[in-house]
Every structure is written in structure tokens, then in C-alpha cells.
Amino acid sequence: MDARYKSREIERRSLDVDGLKRSFLEWLVYSVGKDARAATRRDWFHTVALAVRDRLVDRWMDTTRTYYQQDAKRVYYLSLEFLIGRLLTNSLANLGITDQCRQALDRIGLNLDDVVEAEPDAALGNGGLGRLAACFLDSMASEALPGYGYGIRYEFGLFEQRFEHGWQVEYPEQWLQFGNPWEFPRPEVLYPVQFYGRVEEFRDSVGERAYRWVDAERVLAMAYDTPVVGYGGDTINTLRLWSARATRDFNFGHFNDGAYMKAVEQKVLTENLSRVLYPNDATEGGKELRLKQEYFFTSASLQDILRRYLQHHSNFDSLPDKAAIQLNDTHPAIGIAELMRLLVDQHGVTWDKAWDITRATFSYTNHTLLPEALEAWPVRMMERVLPRHMQIIYEINAKFLNRSKARAAGDNGRLSRLSLIDERGDRRVRMGNLAFLGSHKVNGVSALHTELMKQTVFADFHAEFPERINNKTNGITPRRWLHQANQPLAALITSRIGNGWIKDLSQISALAEKADDLVFREEFRRAKRKNKKRLAAYIARQTGVDVQVDSLFDVQVKRMHEYKRQLLNILQAIALYNEMRDNPTVSWVPVTKIFAGKAAPSYHMAKLIIKLINDVAKVVNHDPSVHDNLKIVLLPNYNVTAAEIIMPAADLSEQISTAGMEASGTGNMKLALNGALTIGTLDGANVEIREHVGDDNIFIFGLTAEEVNDLRASGGFNPRDVIASNPSLKRALDMISTGVFSPDDPHRYHPILQALTDGGDHFLVTADFSDYCQAQQAAMDLYRDQEEWTRKAILNTANMGWFSSDRTIMEYATEIWDVHPVKPEHPAETET
Ligand code: NBG
Structure with missing residues (x-):
């Protein structure tokens, strides 16, 4: 082979800083067709992505060939x-060349973090x-x-x-x-x-x-x-x-x-x-x-x-x-x-x-x-x-x-x-x-969802084929959701227990003993604070709202759906707002309520709930009488990239679906792994998260799936009675119905109020309201004690190892697929 080609071929595989830098400059010119002076951020993204892609093609083909040959x-x-x-951050991290790539870009006068931002x-x-x-x-x-x-x-x-x-x-x-x-x-x-x-x-x-x-x-x-x-x-x-x-x-x-x-x-x-x-x-x-x-x-x-x-x-x-x-x-x-x-x-x-x-x-x-x-x-x-x-x-x-x-x-x-x-x-x-x-x-x-499958939709099939239904509780990849998204915490963890957790998340349990270590707690808090600062800046950019970094970041991010009960959360926010206004001399724990999520374009009720959150946010965020102790933001365009900024910064994770309705949830796992405490119902994988992190380290409230079932079946549930007997709920609903949050259109929220009353409150928002507020109060009380809070947060992270999707996938592989690991042979690399 022509020596020039040969050297270029080796260059394409080179993983060191110089080789990467040379590839970048070459790709920019010959494939993106730009001069370094005229290149935009997007050009650089394409350049880097193409150069990184070169570094994986050989191994990709080796993998495919090995599967074929065997x-x-x-x-x-x-x-x-x-x-x-x-995919850029992910590919770099999984190839193990993030640092080299950062340095190579440095030498060209570019910042990797900026380049990453150009990827859709x-x-x-x-x-x-x-x-x-x-x-x-x-x-x-x-x-x-x-x-x-x-x-x-x-x-x-x-x-x-x-x-x-x-x-x-x-x-x-x-x-x-x-x-x-x-x-x-x-x-x-x-x-x-x-x-x-x-x-x-x-x-x-x-x-x-x-x-x-x-x-x-x-x-x-x-x-x-x-x-x-x-x-x-x-x-x-x-x-x-x-x-x-x-x-x-x-x-x-x-x-x-x-x-x-x-x-x-x-x-x-x-x-x-x-x-x-x-x-x-x-x-x-x-x-x-x-x-x-x-x-x-x-x-x-x-x-x-x-x-x-x-x-x-x-x-x-x-x-x-x-x-x-x-x-x-x-x-x-x-x-x-x-x-x-x-x-x-x-x-x-x-x-x-x-x-x-x-x-x-x-x-x-x-x-x-x-x-x-x-x-x-x-x-x-x-x-x-x-x-x-x-x-x-x-x-x-x-x-x-x-x-x-x-x-x-x-x-x-x-x-x-x-x-x-x-x-x-x-x-x-x-x-x-x-x-x-x-x-x-x-x-x-999830375990609960699988049981309910047997009892409900597939009851007859289950009787016919009792061996067929099995459970595979969901998981999340620790690479994207901790190693890449939360670099401050990832570095801290690695500094104490090595980096084996990235591949085998069960090793993260070694952190549990650090929960009582004051120095470790301090560093854990510092990592969280860094993430919260990043999120606060993102919130300011996206919404124009300034939030206090040291407030309790209370996060509900997921699709907008009635069963997920964003409505319950915003009602509690209104109740808290009223309490703060009624008691201005009390020293309140500052709270930032963070929502994000899309509604299906034809799902009118979910879209109305979005509007309600935005309307309530506008009133609360501009009311000087709460002294910035409460801020509400609804971040637009929730997606994976936004999640990577939000998950690491959360203190409290809202998993508040009507019990029996969320099959599993996976955001619940991402948040707990990143050290957020869960406030949730006994639904989906929350049940198993509680088992792993321990009853003392999670805020569980509300009706159980069985109670929900019984209550609905009894036909005796009357939301009006519940509302009448709960003054703070009644007040919140009255404010909505009298147009406090929608003076331009006081009747705007009639459909929501209707659903909660005459509609029978199918999702049992009113039924769980009081218990939910108590759990929220417990969370705020605990947050005052930063040492205790941090201890529990560490125990959440340490006990989430089981929720790795590696565990889930190996269960599928052995119990359903009968598929086994195959180590790819890399002949090109052994040759040279
Ligand atoms: C969703 C459930 C979640 C679950 C994910 C992944 C559908 C149809 N189902 O609870 O609502 O975590 O699936 O299993 O989107």
C-alpha cells in the first residue's frame, strides 16, 4: 500500500492528542469543506464527530464480523x-478519549463543551x-x-x-x-x-x-x-x-x-x-x-x-x-x-x-x-x-x-x-x-406493574399460560446518566471507590459507608451545588427567572399527563404560596419548583395544565410578599439534553402518579442515582426504589394501588366532600376558579375544576392532596438539616446500583433471549 495512505490510515485510528488534532484539521477542510477561519460551531461539531467516527469504524466492523463468523x-x-x-459526549466517553479530544480542541483554540452544544x-x-x-x-x-x-x-x-x-x-x-x-x-x-x-x-x-x-x-x-x-x-x-x-x-x-x-x-x-x-x-x-x-x-x-x-x-x-x-x-x-x-x-x-x-x-x-x-x-x-x-x-x-x-x-x-x-x-x-x-x-x-398485568389486562391469558408472564424491572445506563451528565459527582465517586462503577454499578454501594463521613458529605454537597448553579443559569437563559441556588430544587420532569399528576404538584405550590403569604415572619425553606414536559398536541387537558403552571408561576414569581422563597418554573422543550442538566441538580424528585398507573418510571431512577430524594406514591418502580434506598430515605405518601382500586370500585368517593373538609385545598381551587391566576379569562380553568369535582376526580388528586402536603412539609423540614439531607442523598446514590440497565439487560439475555456475550476479535489491532 502507498505509504501515504498507510500513514493516513493509522492516523485515522490514532487516539492521542496530536493525531486527533491533525484529524480535526484535515476533516474540517476535506470533508466539511471549510477554512478554520470561517468555520462555525456546527462545522466544528461535524468535523469532530466525523473524526471520532473514524475511530470506531474498525471496531464496529470487527464486532459485526465476529458475530457473523461465530x-x-x-x-x-x-x-x-x-x-x-x-451522541458526541457519549461516543467520546465510551471510547475513553474525552480528555484527549478536549486537549486537541484546546490546541486549535476551541472548547469541547461549545462544540458539543452544536449537536442536535x-x-x-x-x-x-x-x-x-x-x-x-x-x-x-x-x-x-x-x-x-x-x-x-x-x-x-x-x-x-x-x-x-x-x-x-x-x-x-x-x-x-x-x-x-x-x-x-x-x-x-x-x-x-x-x-x-x-x-x-x-x-x-x-x-x-x-x-x-x-x-x-x-x-x-x-x-x-x-x-x-x-x-x-x-x-x-x-x-x-x-x-x-x-x-x-x-x-x-x-x-x-x-x-x-x-x-x-x-x-x-x-x-x-x-x-x-x-x-x-x-x-x-x-x-x-x-x-x-x-x-x-x-x-x-x-x-x-x-x-x-x-x-x-x-x-x-x-x-x-x-x-x-x-x-x-x-x-x-x-x-x-x-x-x-x-x-x-x-x-x-x-x-x-x-x-x-x-x-x-x-x-x-x-x-x-x-x-x-x-x-x-x-x-x-x-x-x-x-x-x-x-x-x-x-x-x-x-x-x-x-x-x-x-x-x-x-x-x-x-x-x-x-x-x-x-x-x-x-x-x-x-x-x-x-x-x-x-x-x-x-x-x-416493574414488580408492581407485572403483578397488575396478571390481575387485569392479561388475567385470562395468565390463567391460560401461567409461565409466560415475567418481570424485568427497568433500568438506566449509568454511563449517560451519571458518568457523563454529572461529572462533578462522577469524579467524586471515582476518587473514593475507583471507576469500576461505570461498568458495574453495583460497586456504587461502597459509597454507603461514606454517608457518615463529614468531609465526603461536604464534597457531595459541593458537587450538587455546582450542578444546581448550572441549572440555575439554564433556567435564567430559558425562562428569564432567577432562582436561588441554595433553595430546595423540587423537580417534576416527564410527559404531561393527568395520571402523572402535575396538577397535584401545582396545587400544593399554590397552598404553599398561601401559607408563605399568611405567615411572612416565619423563616421558610426557600423552594424552587421545576417542571418540564411536553403534552401530546391533541391532549387538551394536559395543555391546559401547562398553561395553569405558567399562569401560577407568573403570579408567584412576581409577588414580592413571598420574598423569593418560592419560585416556579416550567422549562420549555424538555428532551434528553435538558434532562442531562436537570437530573444532576435536583434535590427532590416528584414521582407522584396515581398508584397503579405508572408502569415503572425511569426518571425516578435517574434522579435518585444523582442523589435526589424521592417524594412519591407506591407506584411502578418507586416501590422497588423504596426497598433499595430504605424507608427512611424516601418520602412515600398517598393511596396504594389496591386502595385506589377499592376506592374507584366502591363508587363512594366524593371529591366535593374531600375539598370541603380541606381548607387549603379549597382555597387553592377557589383561587383558580375566581381567576386569580387568569384575570384575563377567569373561566379558563373550568375544565380542570370540573374534572376534579363533577368529573369524579378519576386520578384522585383531591384524595391524595393532604397526605402529599404532609410529605412535602417533611421534605422541607429535613432540608433545613443539610447534614441529614446529604446523608440521605448519599444513601440514595449508593443504593441505586441495582437500577442499572446493565442488570436489566442481562436479565433479559439470560431469562428471555438466551443470548450470550461475544467478545469481538480485533485483528487489525493485533497485526500492527
Ligand atoms: C412507559 C411507561 C413508563 C415506563 C416506560 C418504559 C409507554 C407506553 N409506557 O412508566 O408509562 O417507565 O414505558 O417502560 O410509553
Whole structure:
């Protein structure tokens, strides 16, 4: 090889400061096409990202090659959402070259932190479900598991949220506008995906009845690959996202008619399929485009999985030994019918065999019990969009119900509940039932949620298949959520117990003994204070509100949803505001209430709650009579990047959902790991957080899931009685209803007041109010004693090791997937 190329090749891998610097200067000129004097911050970001990408490509290929050569069993994580966030800091940290990169940029006169800020936040998800998928990618790569993510390359991620006169307004999020340096387009990896058309019956070569799907419309799915760097940089896995492309022949038909503009129009329409992420969190959209998106990425992924499998195998018998496919919620559940179709219609496998293979290959995670979130597609829509799949679903259903009939022994209610088709009213396909039936394992995401799954949505299926439901409590990656996001605390921890915790978070328990060490406490507080200063500056920039760094940072960040009860929090804030005004001479613990979160654009009640928080904030923040002891801020456009600033700075973590309604929560884990104390109900993973951090180090309040259930069932709950007997609640509600916070429109909040009274207060805000206020009081009292508070905060951090997504992912790997770590071989490195 030409010596010049050889040296350049080595340079591309060089991890030292000089090599990085030279790469940066070269990339800026030759790939970004800019002179150093004219380069913008964004140019530098692209430059650095491309140079860093060079350093991982060899290892990425080594990883893929090793999996291929060993014909390792792979796990495929099918998810409609991956809430990734920025990747530069993450890649640098996982490759272990953050310091070198910082120095190399220094020498060019640049600051790494500024360069990082130019990266858009990849928001291909709504909330917890999508962020969990991103944490799982990090953990699979860090645990050397052969894991692939499959999803959609949305051109527009989750909308950008702005507040205009206090109201949420949505703007398109154009994260790809300036290109994405992390992705590799694969124009040759292209699969056809069909819609509509009809099914034709025919006799196959041996005279058996067979079916083919004809006259369908075709779309192509094109792959874009993003490397997923594991901690240490040894394993680099792949996230493959599909983008819709119109087929060429499809266009040519129109060209021949001379209808050129029409052809182009059609092309745009077809490619709209992967244009935008549905902004609904835990609610079903029910729109045809959504169904098409689900089928589009699922079909392309399955075709890709089978192609990879067939490189080593000539029949499908060992598919379940080589591939585990995880359904992230029911969004890809159509994959069960699709795999049956591919096996039976395209590869000639017999029905029974195909069904065994399918069930042994798939497993399904349920992420919510909310009835409005359980996907159920109208049969009429399915028949039109996916006619062959509808037939297959009928067939699966008929065989299943036939088998169950014997055991149902006259219990027709049970059979109709087990059915894949909801026959009540407009007939619908129950995707949860399909996912359950077509999987060998079904899991919930916290201990409580899994129990409730057995008792509620899947009670009949659980009776039928008692071995199938299992629990996998969620986790979070300690790399992003502590090592990268909270550098002051990460450095402190490493200074005392070494850096083994980054890879094995259980080691963090060694901090527990430091909780009584006064010096350590002081340093812990100093780290927190540094993070709070950073957040205070961010708040000032974003909202113009100045907050006291030494006030209690009381944080509720998550999607806006009635069941998450931001309303309970803001009502307590009003009550506290009144108390402060009534008792101006008392020395109050200063409190800063920090909210952030987006509402689904069509969720009017959630948007009204946003407006209420902003209205209350305006009044409170400008009232001199509270002497700055209370500030309320609602930060706009909550996303992963904002979370990385907020989580490390929180003192108190609000996890106050109506018990039984939050499947798990993962923000609760991020906040506790970063040393916030939780104020929460016994819901989702809060239950397990309490077990780990200890009852004394958490503020638990409110009705339990069982009490909620009983109260709702009794029908005897009357919110008006509760309000009448609680003067501070009554006063807060009266202020809202008389327009104290909305003088321009006193009736603005009528729908909220209505829901809390005549509406029956479904989320039991009034029922939990008094207990919640007491817990808040306990938190404020404790905060006065900074030593005690810090001790408990340290114990939170120290006891959160179990909530690493590494633990979660290894449980999936051993108990569901039977997938094992594979160490990549790096021949290029051993050669030189
Ligand atoms: C969400 C739950 C959260 C949970 C995440 C991840 C959906 C459908 N569900 O409680 O609401 O933490 O999933 O499991 O978005």
C-alpha cells in the first residue's frame, strides 16, 4: 500500500492528542469543506464527530464480523422509538478519549463543551419507552451482547415545544436539517414493503391450498446504520433505522402517461411514511399512517433478520436458536403475523411449524396498563391495509380459541376476552393479545406493574399460560446518566471507590459507608451545588427567572399527563404560596419548583395544565410578599439534553402518579442515582426504589394501588366532600376558579375544576392532596438539616446500583433471549 495512505490510515485510528488534532484539521477542510477561519460551531461539531467516527469504524466492523463468523445468536430489539439524544459526549466517553479530544480542541483554540452544544438532540421517541430503548442499546453494547436495534429514521423527531403566552405551541423538530454525521446510509440495503391489494388463493406444487398477496402498493425500506459504542469501545453494535423510498417502477408508470408532476407527488406521498414521529405518549393514535409505519419497519426488519439468518442456514428450524426478537410494546406486534406470512407464504414452511418457530422467536414487553394505550386496530382498516395479515390473524385466532374452548367449559365471557378480535361494536384487532399469544415470554417493567398485568389486562391469558408472564424491572445506563451528565459527582465517586462503577454499578454501594463521613458529605454537597448553579443559569437563559441556588430544587420532569399528576404538584405550590403569604415572619425553606414536559398536541387537558403552571408561576414569581422563597418554573422543550442538566441538580424528585398507573418510571431512577430524594406514591418502580434506598430515605405518601382500586370500585368517593373538609385545598381551587391566576379569562380553568369535582376526580388528586402536603412539609423540614439531607442523598446514590440497565439487560439475555456475550476479535489491532 502507498505509504501515504498507510500513514493516513493509522492516523485515522490514532487516539492521542496530536493525531486527533491533525484529524480535526484535515476533516474540517476535506470533508466539511471549510477554512478554520470561517468555520462555525456546527462545522466544528461535524468535523469532530466525523473524526471520532473514524475511530470506531474498525471496531464496529470487527464486532459485526465476529458475530457473523461465530454465527452468534443475536437479539433484535424492535422499537418504534429510540430517544437517543446527543451522541458526541457519549461516543467520546465510551471510547475513553474525552480528555484527549478536549486537549486537541484546546490546541486549535476551541472548547469541547461549545462544540458539543452544536449537536442536535435525536428525539426519535416520546418519553420513557423510547429512552429505555436507547439505554438498552448502550447496555447491550457494554455487556458485549450481539444486539441490534431496529426502528424508523423519522425525518422529524418529537416536536419542539415553545410557550406562547403560557400555552404550548408545537414546532417541527428538524434534527436532520444539517446532516447527521453518525449515520451511514445503506442505499443497497433495500426491502420492499407492501400495502393494500388483495389475497389470491391458489394450489401450490403439491396441490395444497396456498395464498398470495397481489395488486399491492409497494414502498421500499432503506437502511441507515448508526454505530452503538459500548463502554470501553470494544463492542460496537448497530442501530438500523428504516427510511421510506418510492420504488422506481412505480414512478415510471406515470412518466409514460406524461404525468410527471403527479409521479413526483406520489413519490413524496409514499415517502411521507417515515416523515414524522407520532407525538403521543402512552395513547393510541388509531390512524392509518401509524399502522403503516408499524408494519413498514417491522416487515423490513424481519426481512433483514431472515436474510442474515439464511447466510448460515438452509431451513428455519433453528431460527429461534439464532434470533431473539423483542417487541417493545405492541407497536411491532404485527411482526407475529408478518413472520408467519414470510415463513408460510414465501418460504413454504407448514403452518404448525411456522407457529412454533414464531412463538419461540418472539417475546413482548408491555409498558402500560392504560386502556387508551392498548392498541386495537379496526378490522376494516386491517383488511384494507394488510389483507393477508388479517387472514393470518383470523387463522391464529380460530386455532387458539378452538383449543381453549375445551378448557373454557362454557365460560363464553372468557373466550371473548381471549379472542384476538374485540367483537364489541366496531370490530377491532387486539394487538396486545396477538403479542401475548405469539410470544414465548411476556414481561412487565416493574414488580408492581407485572403483578397488575396478571390481575387485569392479561388475567385470562395468565390463567391460560401461567409461565409466560415475567418481570424485568427497568433500568438506566449509568454511563449517560451519571458518568457523563454529572461529572462533578462522577469524579467524586471515582476518587473514593475507583471507576469500576461505570461498568458495574453495583460497586456504587461502597459509597454507603461514606454517608457518615463529614468531609465526603461536604464534597457531595459541593458537587450538587455546582450542578444546581448550572441549572440555575439554564433556567435564567430559558425562562428569564432567577432562582436561588441554595433553595430546595423540587423537580417534576416527564410527559404531561393527568395520571402523572402535575396538577397535584401545582396545587400544593399554590397552598404553599398561601401559607408563605399568611405567615411572612416565619423563616421558610426557600423552594424552587421545576417542571418540564411536553403534552401530546391533541391532549387538551394536559395543555391546559401547562398553561395553569405558567399562569401560577407568573403570579408567584412576581409577588414580592413571598420574598423569593418560592419560585416556579416550567422549562420549555424538555428532551434528553435538558434532562442531562436537570437530573444532576435536583434535590427532590416528584414521582407522584396515581398508584397503579405508572408502569415503572425511569426518571425516578435517574434522579435518585444523582442523589435526589424521592417524594412519591407506591407506584411502578418507586416501590422497588423504596426497598433499595430504605424507608427512611424516601418520602412515600398517598393511596396504594389496591386502595385506589377499592376506592374507584366502591363508587363512594366524593371529591366535593374531600375539598370541603380541606381548607387549603379549597382555597387553592377557589383561587383558580375566581381567576386569580387568569384575570384575563377567569373561566379558563373550568375544565380542570370540573374534572376534579363533577368529573369524579378519576386520578384522585383531591384524595391524595393532604397526605402529599404532609410529605412535602417533611421534605422541607429535613432540608433545613443539610447534614441529614446529604446523608440521605448519599444513601440514595449508593443504593441505586441495582437500577442499572446493565442488570436489566442481562436479565433479559439470560431469562428471555438466551443470548450470550461475544467478545469481538480485533485483528487489525493485533497485526500492527
Ligand atoms: C412507559 C411507561 C413508563 C415506563 C416506560 C418504559 C409507554 C407506553 N409506557 O412508566 O408509562 O417507565 O414505558 O417502560 O410509553
